[in-house]
Amino acid sequence: MKDAIDIAVVTGGGHGIGRALCRRLHRDGTKVVVADLDAAAAGVVAAEIDGVAMALDVADEQAIRELVDEVERELGPIDLFVSNAGVAFGDGPSGATSAKGGLNPADDRWEACWRVNVMAHVFAARALVPRMLERGGGRIVNVASAAGLLSQIGDAAYSTTKHAAVGFAESLAIDYGDRGIQVSVVCPQAVATRMIGIEDDADSMDGGFGGNDVDGIMSADDVADIIVAGALDGRFLILTHPEVATYVQRKASDHDRWIGGMQRFREKLKT
């Protein structure tokens, strides 16, 4: 695999972590395709970084295939594909078994989380891995969450699908990591973005919900730097908040005890 990242695609590049990744990659000399459901936001970011904006719904496999085709035809081989777009809705008042509540009807929330947080990664890999294998390698970075290793209190669909995203990245790395495809999975805790109620370019990083700000909220710029460094370093698991490694060890050493601790934490958050 070549070292330089000449061409990259970042999904969800119009806002938050994706936007910061686009900017960071541009500073490193990469031509960046900013792909987002929010085409206007993608356009603003692309204009700023001399990139290419593309409207994309990552839940649509055909659309991902067409994007990969078009980028490789017009710009050249994709060296790095970052599946960063993600959604979260919250459980609503009745908790993990909620049938309604939150921002959308429950089944729609589960379906959206499944398609955007998991299947989009599968769709991108289906489109890219054969091409990358043929040319001797490439980098795939999938943005999951610390909720994919631990749990997001108050969001069962998010926690479940982020676990699935980590599982899919593991499968990809196991199947193709020794054939030139560098797979990374990113598992952040709180990052100051619209996902946790903080607008892009907000003056303050106050926000956070469900205890996800327990170890502090990081800026999207700092997170993007860690992601790019981790990917260039060839790391599979990229942790932006180092505390997560300790929590994962505690969970693995005594799962029942960990559940008890999370129950107490949930109670504390209510007060």
Ligand SMILES: NC(=O)c1ccc[n+]([C@@H]2O[C@H](COP(=O)([O-])OP(=O)(O)OC[C@H]3O[C@@H](n4cnc5c(N)ncnc54)[C@H](O)[C@@H]3O)[C@@H](O)[C@H]2O)c1
């Ligand atoms: N912010 C956090 O605290 C945090 C923590 C852990 C993981 N993450 C993950 O980081 C990733 C980026 O989230 P963020 O925090 O920057 O949030 P964000 O809401 O600021 O950005 C998400 C971006 O994804 C785009 N998007 C949503 N659905 C899409 C779709 N179907 N197709 C294409 N684009 C779509 C949105 O338009 C937006 O630009 C997500 O996968 C999220 O789960 C965020």
